[in-house]
Amino acid sequence: MxxxxxxxxxxxxxxxxxxxxxxxxxxxxxxxxxxxxxxxxxxxxxxxxxxxxxxxxxxxxxxxxxxxxxxxxxxxxxxxxxxxxxxxxxxxxxxxxxxxxxxxxxxxxxxxxxxxxxxxxxxxxxxxxxxxxxxxxxxxxxxxxxxxxxxxxQTAPQRVAHYLLDQCATQDCASASIRLPFQKSLLAGKLGLAPEALSRAFSSLRRAGVTVRGRVIQISDVSALKQI
Incomplete structure (x- = not known):
């Protein structure tokens, strides 16, 4: 209403x-x-x-x-x-x-x-x-x-990596911490992915130092993420 x-x-x-x-x-x-x-x-x-x-x-x-x-x-x-x-x-x-x-x-x-x-x-x-x-x-x-x-x-991991890099673009540092402004289901829709495809993409980004805890995403190596 x-x-x-x-x-x-x-x-x-x-x-x-x-x-x-x-x-x-x-x-x-x-x-x-x-x-x-x-x-x-x-x-x-x-x-x-x-x-x-x-x-x-x-x-x-x-x-x-x-x-x-x-x-x-x-x-x-x-x-x-x-x-x-x-x-x-x-x-x-x-x-x-x-x-x-x-x-x-x-x-x-x-x-x-x-x-x-x-x-x-x-x-x-x-x-x-x-x-x-x-x-x-x-x-x-x-x-x-x-x-x-x-x-x-772009592959699903590349779409996710691009989004994460955009979010930390103002942070001139080797690592970053990002809090999503909305639920991951909305992020999936924003990136044109099914929720399960988003989960698989995050899993594949672990090798680039990306870890997910709820809405908080830690990037331990920004330079590695740029190579995805």
């Missing part, structure tokens, strides 16, 4: 730093903030289902949202894991009128919602908004192409 919330200072600061809003002029930004609504959801709540009429696109303010599809047998395939600052469903601003996937709260979340039709109308009037839409969609397209390429070119 979702509940309406007020846009507080913290959430506003996250929102205005998102790629979609960060480059807007003050007039366009204020207009966007006037039409935003904020909602909270509990873990496992469904924000929308594939095939439903699309009224909004979203920006995550706190927590994580899982985007996925179901086949006719009920088998799930993760598409994306969205965290704070990520937007989703904005692809429907100019194409389609129904949601293309399911969106579920992976944990208690807060999201900002923008009414699609209002943003369409605003983009016709505000050059900054139209440009922001184009930039956002272009960024997602390039990210999708990278994901497809990685799925085809």
């Amino acid at each position: 979702n509940k309406s919330l007020k846009l507080n200072t913290r959430d506003k600061n996250i929102l205005i730093k998102t790629p979609f809003l960060a480059n807007l002029g003050s007039h366009a930004l204020n207009r966007m903030l006037e039409i935003v609504t904020v909602n909270g959801y509990e873990a496992r709540d469904i924000l929308f289902r594939e095939g439903e009429f699309a009224e909004h696109f979203y920006c995550v303010l706190s927590g994580y949202v899982r985007l996925y599809r179901l086949n006719k047998d009920g088998r799930e395939a993760d598409i994306r894991i969205c965290g704070p600052g990520d937007t989703f469903a904005e692809c429907l601003l100019y194409k389609g009128d129904t949601y293309r996937y399911n969106a579920q709260a992976a944990e208690p979340i807060t999201v900002a919602r923008f009414e699609l039709q209002k943003v369409r109308d605003m983009a016709e009037q505000e050059h900054d908004v139209a440009k922001a839409v184009i930039q956002c969609l272009s960024t997602h397209l390039m990210s999708t192409m990278d994901c497809v390429a990685n799925d085809r070119l």
Whole structure:
């Protein structure tokens, strides 16, 4: 069950730093903030289902949202894991009128919602908004192409190693300790792996000095991990 919330200072600061809003002029930004609504959801709540009429696109303010599809047998395939600052469903601003996937709260979340039709109308009037839409969609397209390429070119251990190295990129040291911000099942979905494939990948990375204890991952030799 979702509940309406007020846009507080913290959430506003996250929102205005998102790629979609960060480059807007003050007039366009204020207009966007006037039409935003904020909602909270509990873990496992469904924000929308594939095939439903699309009224909004979203920006995550706190927590994580899982985007996925179901086949006719009920088998799930993760598409994306969205965290704070990520937007989703904005692809429907100019194409389609129904949601293309399911969106579920992976944990208690807060999201900002923008009414699609209002943003369409605003983009016709505000050059900054139209440009922001184009930039956002272009960024997602390039990210999708990278994901497809990685799925085809990288093994499961390489995908996991790449993710871990990204997390410790700011740590200029020979070893590192990382705490996952979400459950390993979400990491599997984020990397396009089945949970059992993720477990096998972590097992194979032991030779590179990677050990897993719950959400905490120890990397004893960062340089060895880079060679995977």
